[in-house]
Amino acid sequence: MSAPAATTQPSLPKQVRQARERLLALIKEAEPETARWVEEIRARRKKNPSVVVVGETNRGKSSLVNALLGRPGLSPVDAEVATATYLVFGHADSWEARACYPGQLAPVPIDLPELINWVSAAHELPAGELPPRYVEVDGPVELLAKLSIVDTPGVGGLDSAHGELAKEAAASATALLFVVDASAPFTTGELSFLADVGERVETVIFALSKVDQYRGWRQVLEADQALLIEHAPRFAGARFHPVSARMYEMAGKAPNPDAAAMLRERSGVDELRGALEELLVGRSIMLSEANTLRALSTALGELRVKLEAERRALSTGEAEAATLRARKDELTADRRSSTKGWQVKLRSEVQRTRVENNHEVSRQMRDVQSWFRQAIDVADKDRLRELPAQVDTALQMVSARISASVGHRLNQVTETVLGELFQHDELEVIRAQFARHGSSPIVLRPADKRPPTAEDKLLVFMGVSGGFGAGKMALLPLASAVAAPILLVPTIVIGLGAGWWIAKTRKHTADKQHMKQWLTESIADARSTLDQLVAEQLIEAESQLSLALDEALGKRIAGIEEELREVDKALRLDASERSKRLAVVNKRLAEINSGRDRAEQLLASIRTVRDRA
Structure with missing residues (x-):
């Protein structure tokens, strides 16, 4: 008797694809609009790594x-x-x-x-x-x-x-x-x-x-x-x-x-090209699938909250209605209050972000200036000419870092204020709604060419004069043996060479000072521009967050009113009908919970594969 064939575990991409299709169908049946949002996220994924x-x-x-x-x-x-x-x-x-x-x-x-x-x-x-x-x-x-x-x-x-x-x-x-x-x-x-x-x-x-x-x-x-x-x-x-x-x-x-x-x-070029394709093309697909799974998990979390509310309406009746009415009154008072504690909290957090950002901008600008002043001190002529482009690169990076930092901090502000306003289950819905509805770079002026000055001409004259003197001193021991006219030519050559070297050295020093002055002015200009951009970003963010949170309050109040209507409908059902409805809700809730757990497991598997690579 032959042994039964061993079952082969499907590959991770196949598991992800099967789960995605099943969970998308589950959401499409309950919330077609949400399913379309998930499909849009998948359509926007990057085609190529x-x-x-x-x-x-x-x-x-x-x-x-x-x-x-x-x-x-x-x-x-x-x-x-x-x-x-x-x-x-x-x-x-x-x-x-x-x-x-x-x-x-x-x-x-x-x-x-x-x-x-x-x-x-x-x-x-x-x-x-x-x-x-x-x-x-x-x-x-x-x-x-x-x-x-x-x-x-x-x-x-x-x-x-x-x-x-x-x-x-x-x-x-x-x-x-x-x-x-x-x-x-x-x-x-x-x-x-x-x-x-x-x-x-x-x-x-x-x-x-x-x-x-x-x-x-x-x-x-x-x-x-x-x-x-x-x-x-x-x-x-x-x-x-x-x-x-x-x-x-x-x-x-x-x-x-x-x-x-x-x-x-x-x-070895073909081999390297093949390695790039093998390693990256498949991974890019999995990373884009991870984004889709994350959106599915968010949508399933929102559905879970709604189904649990429906289950409470069918099982507890009057008690659930009383809880919902109390919560509605509380949120309505928060929205109408003249002080609006959540707005005070929002302004406080945005102000804290502004202070933290000012410190970070100052620190990064100091670091850039200190690094490039040291680079100027040791730069030769060619290196000095390249520095403005590198300063531009450094300031562009500072701009990008600060912008990313502000964005991350504003996300934290949103979470902090949301946590003050809404309960845990309500946050599942609010975050899903935010997810569905989902900076200008610094322009650095180029380094001006340092114009020649009267001091430069004096330095050249002093350098040539000094060079003549050095030439004469070098040839003085030979003066008694060689006629003066014969010594004139090498004296001039040595004098001009020494003069050229002295003038060049002093000019290079002056160029360094000019570059340092330009660096200071350019960083000051960039700091001013960056401060203005971030200030505008924070003002706009505070306004938009205030509107979004007020809208979220309004939607949550409307959602509670809808839940109250469902409770009233449930109270009018007889025991038998209510029991049937409750069984359906429990079944769907089990599917939703199982589906979300599966999405999170697959996300963890994708992260594990990514970390091994």
Whole structure:
């Protein structure tokens, strides 16, 4: 006799899909409008996951992006990029690009050959155009139909403002592609970045680039893995993908298909591309399903409250009616009261948010100013020229952080005031109603070019004069042996060289002082703008919350009146009919409770799978 076949547990995606359809049908039967809201949430889910690519300058990051896209030269290589602009690659039937200014200006179309002018400091922007916050590039690439790629600028290093930009970008992405090269193990800046980003980013994929250029890349890989264990244990055991963008590009010029296939295979780019697709595409679907399950759980919670009220009406009758009338009177008094205690509470919480926010803005602005003043002190000429773009990046990040912080705090304010107004079961309904009905960036003025002054001319004169003197002192021992006319030429050369060096050094010092003055003024401007934006946000939020909470009170009072009518109907039923109705309600309530428990179990399973990845 053969053993019975073992039952196979359906895969998690299949379990989620089955539960979603069953629970949606359950809600559709009871509340068609709520079911439509859940379906709208599912329809709004992101179609594609996103990958943010980060790495130090000259790690081969942008070359790797070009290889992944099969388009050499599309993303300008790191060595030429010195701006805070990043590139977002998406899918389209034909190639197109646009410079984006969120919250400021309409996107500006870009011809693809002109792309480098918009994202590289080595090239001039078209006349009259402003530097964009980011540039979108769409094209007919198979990979981009499945996921979008964000190429962040490599200038500045991962221990500077660029590292913060990468962290902020990665926090909202599906994954981070971290590019290091085979020339040497992780730098201190890279390890610090990974230790920090491990607390913010779920998935990090490592690519070891330029393996064709360094014979000892395997030893570097082993050293990198050991350093991760010691300094970033969150990524201990992570898989590295050895790649060579140059070898992949050479495959396009190979003399025959066999040679091209060999080069592509040895480049490791196809393997990395496959790993990205395998890891991210399925996960994106599950994350979007999680959003749908969360909406279903919210809707089921609201239904549960209504069914429990109906059950009480059928089982307790007069006692339930008396409780509802007392609650209605209490809420009506709260709504009509001249003091409106809940409004006082709301204003108090918003004011506390304003004070907390002022302290946080001051702290972050001080940190930015302190960091960049130190960077100015040690900057050479090229580094000094790059700093304004990095200041812009840092202030944009401060703006985004403060906006997110205010939004989070206002959610807490809402919960606090709702907790004062409504009971636990009522909050289930109110939150569901809120769910169904569901900032301008800082514009930094560019650093003005420091105009030459009379002091500069004096410094040049003093430098040349000093240089002549130094030249004469250097040649003085030879004066007795060589005629003065012969010494004149080398004296002039030494004098001019020393004068040039002295003048250059003093000019660089003056440029640093000018940059510090600009930094102070720019941060003051940015602080003023940010304070104004946040103040407007809080004023608008307080007004909208006041209206929303008043509306919520009105809806709850109307809901109680509806429940009272249901109680009156139940009291008019005979015992037999009431018993039948109660049995139906209990059955539906059991289905609702079971369905909500199942939704929460699946959400926990999705989180577990996500955390393992």
